Amino acid sequence: MRRYFSRWYFWATHSRLGPIVKAAKSLKSHIDNIVTYARHRITNALGESLNSKIEKVKRLACGYRNRDHYKTAIYFHCGGLDLYPRRKPAAFQVINA
Incomplete structure (x- = not known):
């Protein structure tokens, strides 16, 4: 999942689309929690x-x-x-x- 995200993140940050770049940076700051949820399906x-x-x-x-x-x-x-x-x-x- 992290490998896919890193490829997508590279594409998103080089897309020159402001909202996509902003969303990519936001997702990157929370990637650990996103991966944990995807693996365990547990939230707080x-x-x-x-x-x-x-x-x-x-x-x-x-x-x-x-x-x-x-x-x-x-x-x-x-x-x-x-x-x-x-x-x-x-x-x-x-x-x-």
Whole structure:
């Protein structure tokens, strides 16, 4: 993949087309990450999403009195809790006589 990229990069930088040269330089600066993704098909999108949610919790609260409240708010918003759990069907409920 790197061999192909280096040939393409040579062509792109010698093309005298401004946007192509700019794109080639941008891709060259990120080539290690591009090759890693092509090999492993893994990104850090999940971690970035979680960090974004945590920052949103922090921003909406305008500060917390202590770390425990902050940690609880993160668990609450990012934990995927169901605030309205389903009730068990009547067949599974214990009937007190």
